Amino acid sequence: MSNLIPEPQNDTAIFLSGVSVRYRLPNEKVATLKEYMIRLIQGKVRYNSFMALNGVSLVIKKGETFGILGRNGAGKSTLLKVISRVLMPTQGRVWVNGMVSPLLELGAGFHPELTGMENIHLNATLLGHSRKEIRQKIPEILDFAEIGGFIEAPLRTYSSGMIARLGFSVATAWLPDILILDEVLSVGDAAFAQKCTERMRSFRESGATVLLVSHSVDTVRSLCQRALLLEHGNILETGPASEVSEKYHHMIFGK
Amino acid sequence: MDNLSTPSRSTIYDSSKQRNSAIEELRSIFKYRDLIFQLIRRDLVTRYKRSVLGILWTMLNPLGTMLILSVVFSQLFNMRGTYPAFIITNLIAWNFFSQTTLASLNAMLWGSSLFQRIYLPRTSFVVSTIGTGLVNLLLALIPLVFIYLVTGAPLHATILFLPVSLFLLAAFSLGVSLILSTFVAFFPDVAEMYPIILTAWMYLTPIIYPEELLANIFNGWLLRLNPLFPVIKVFRTVIFDGKVPTLAEWGIAAGIALGALLIGWIFFTQKSKSFAYHV
Secondary structure (H helix, E strand, O other): OOOOOOOOOOOEEEEEEEEEEEEEEEOOOOOOHHHHHHHHHHOOOOEEEEEEEEEEEEEEEOOOEEEEEEOOOOOHHHHHHHHOOOOOOOEEEEEEEOOEOOOOOOOOOOOOOOEHHHHHHHHHHHOOOOHHHHHHHHHHHHHHHOOHHHHHOEHHHOOHHHHHHHHHHHHOOOOOOEEEEEOOOOOOOHHHHHHHHHHHHHHHHOOOEEEEEOOOHHHHHHHOOEEEEEEOOEEEEEEEHHHHHHHHHHHHHOO | OOOOOOOOOOOEEEHHHOOOHHHHHHHHHHHOHHHHHHHHHHHHHHHHOOOOOOOHHHHHHHHHHHHHHHHHHOOOOOOOOOHHHHHHHHHHHHHHHHHHHHHHHHHHHHHHHHHOOOOOOOOHHHHHHHHHHHHHHHHHHHHHHHHHHHHOOOOOHHHHHHHHHHHHHHHHHHHHHHHHHHHHHHOOOHHHHHHHHHHHHHHHOOOOOOOHHHHOOHHHHHHHOOOHHHHHHHHHHHHHHOOOOOHHHHHHHHHHHHHHHHHHHHHHHHHHHHHHHOO
């Protein structure tokens, strides 16, 4: 690989070098301790290893909007997990400069019995923010989520749209250095979707690095500067978004 | 102020620089201390805010158990007057241990879906259940004092050593919780098995009967092999017996409690890297 930079530079946001992730899948799923013990004694615990990522090397610069393309199971989610510290790589080095947005699942960690306000505090601390930081952002979060008087009511009284809005508002209240967009955001009604799109744009304009994961060739082509194409945990191609999209298109439709 | 400025903290994550996971985890749990506080708050609020009897439940629970046991056993163990005070002291310590260890298992099951999505210090859920347990224990001290006053059992100045006993009990419970949580992350059925173990453990520990009862069978090995016993004993000694535990008693309890914590912490942090691999 000639284009590989051995060390992250000043303007590097994400740097992966030879990153592999190996999942160990038991031959048959051993889900209970009892079963595991029995098989251990019988000497029957065997694993199939499965390489979700296979020596992936990648440099993404600050402020870049970068697309990740690939079929289901190509390793896209694993790549995102490695970047957002959820998974340790089995091999290789992951270097990330800055706060990574956790836009994976909105409202994960909400508690139905707590009020909207209590959930804002809980969710924001789950995302790693301090009490002081949260207090400063409360007005902005409330303003964006448009929950109104319901904010002091238990979350179980909320509609699903309200929960999604609250989750999105908390998750995006802080400008991340690296924004991960997994699939297309579909939150609430059209008007709110518009607001979301706008907030995303303001993130990009303010210099955040954006990682866009999508099945849609068009989205990647129109939004991203560069992209990569994953297949079976390997990078098939890295380059200008238009070229990589083209290749992905060919791969799927076979022409 | 609320402009979209870049966060002041520059956070560089480098997977090749994660040397000691046990120390690394200690550092990040300190960084996420506000999360611990919020998790404790959540547990307390959901427990107390929306149940009719609220805080009273925490106090009534040991009172009720004590009452039943007193009626049934006080004749049997021949410690009529002081039996209620004896039992409520032991029960509060036991309840702390059983509730925190059990709650940490459930917190782990609940948290595992979050671990797949966002980075969190993996110990945060377990640590917060200990915090919740401590608040509950402090509330349960109110009925304890009440029983001592009603039954005329003396309250001694040695109760001033309670924070030390409590610290050891919390350290031991945290250690056991961490070990159990590691297992439950890989084998969810541990959460089903553990309540059975707890029941057996309770009857094998001098909680509702005096320790002399066990000292006389199997040459007292049942007491010596039970790591919980010395820890609960220093808790009971300073409150009920009105004595300062001997240096040896402190030493054994501290050795077990801190040993369990150290082993649990290292075991958990070593294994927690692969929690997310188990889908």
